[in-house]
Amino acid sequence: MWLLVLLAAGAALAYAGRSFILGPVVSTSIVQRQDIVLTVVASGLVRTPYRIDVGSKIIGVVTDVPVEEGQTVAAGDLLIRLDDTQARKAVETANASVAQARAKLDQLQHVAAPVAEEMRRQAEANLVDAQAAYRRASDLARRGFETGAALDAASRALNIALSQSRAAEIQAASNKPGGRDFIVAQTLVTQTEAQRDAAETALEDSRIFAARDGTLIARDVERGDTVQPGKVLMVLAPHGVTEIVAPIDEQNLGLIRIGETAAVSADAFPDLTFAATVSYINPAVQAQSGSVEVKLTVPDPPAHLRQDMTVSVEIEVARKAAVLSVDVDDVHDPRGPDPYVLIVESGKVRRQPVRIGLLGDTAAEIVDGLQPGTRIVSGTAPRIADGHRVRIESGA
Known part of the structure; x- marks a missing residue:
């Protein structure tokens, strides 16, 4: 037993002595050219x-939501439908008001205006007759052939004819384009058309469409919900x-x-x-x-x-492409003021200062200090003092 122990101890001492004399085994790499990338x-x-928030412009009750979250839609596709019963009735009422206003304007242009013009001409003719009758009565009265009562009657007839002529002229002018009655009738048409347009817009707003091609990435609305302006119902990407x-x-x-x-x-x-x-x-x-x-x-x-x-x-x-480089791990203090590597020469390591160019993700560019083919100690090797002997790992 003691003999075996002595033999084992001797073998260990021999191995330790050999490592001390020949140096530790280290892994190495060869300096070569390669591409360096920094990311x-x-x-x-x-x-x-950007994203489009889909909402309603009016208050209403949702009757249909024909799309789902995650669905791809095209511009113009229906996304949400609101109850449009009242909106449709409002459009019908507005259309009736427009038709009535247009009929009044048409009646004014094609009936009332021509009649007023004829009445103006008739009143003008009556005025001419009244003026002639007054002149005759005045002349006869001056010569004593006519009584004062007859002259007064002719004067009253002239005043009446003059008044009727002025009234007819005012009415005829009022019925013409630019006149008061014409402006009132035309304004009524404009107002009712604006009310109809507003009613049609409200009807259109009861249907909400996709503004652009895209994907619905959010939906927060269901049938029966009451929606109002300002609430985001869907999000379109x-x-x-x-x-x-x-x-x-x-x-x-x-x-x-x-x-x-x-x-x-x-x-x-x-x-x-x-x-x-x-x-x-x-x-x-x-x-x-x-x-x-x-x-x-x-x-x-x-x-x-x-x-x-x-x-x-x-x-x-x-x-950088095809530049002289080594692995980043093989460089000591690569970001410091004095980076260096350990090169192997004649079985010994030597500290070699280097100048670093591009420091990539896995490799460092060597601007100065090394030549292609130089063997350097890998960064995974144990720390070794400058000048110590080493043995290169088999296969390196």
Whole structure:
């Protein structure tokens, strides 16, 4: 038993001594050229640029709702029907009033006005006769052939004829276009037509139609409900441009630019990725969350995309092709003032300062300090002091 223990201890000491002399085993990688991409990742929601709140312009009782939430509708499709019994009766009454007013105007133009004109002419002729009779009676009276009573009768007849002529002229002028009676009749037609138009509008308002092609994303109305102006009954998301609204950490604001592309996937369909483009950056920062609202336009939205669906957004903010690079994990203090890597030369590690260019998601561009093909210690290796011996992991 003691012999076995001594043998095991000896083997352990031998292995430890060998590791001490030859150094620990480390994994390494080779410096090479590759593409480097820097992205900003965020979570957002699918939205249309605007939404239409559907409501009623009048107070009424709902008699029919022929659409359901989530249904696709076209512009002009009936969404809600209200009880229109009273509205129809109001239209019938208004049409009757318009017909009556127009008949009065027509009667004035084609009957009353011609009759008044004839009466004016007759009164004018009577006035001429009365004036002639008065002149004769006055002449005879001056020569003594006529009595004073006859002259007085001729004078009264002249005054009556003059009065009748003036009245006939006033009535004829009143019946003509621009006259008082004509204006009153025409105004009545205009008023009744306006009342009819209002009644027809109220009848039209008893039916609520889709303003645009879109999808109903909310419905809060049922048959029998009494609705009134100001209450939102449905919400319509118009078809057309699809947007993604995503809050971006304000620390990344300097990286985001209009026109940058993004890879997007819905949380419900993580394996289906589609493209989007940054189209808007809110100039204000939300103080509570420390984020900036960014909107992305989806030029070709996939069929599975739905309103208010949660999506993951990966915006590509920088890219360099075929540049000398290493894995980010292989660089010590990559964002500090003195970044460096550990290179392997003749079985020993050496600290090599480097200058970093683009620091991507997984790789760092090496602007200066390394050459292609240089072997460096992987970031997963144990910490090793500068100048210590190491052994390269088999297969590396």
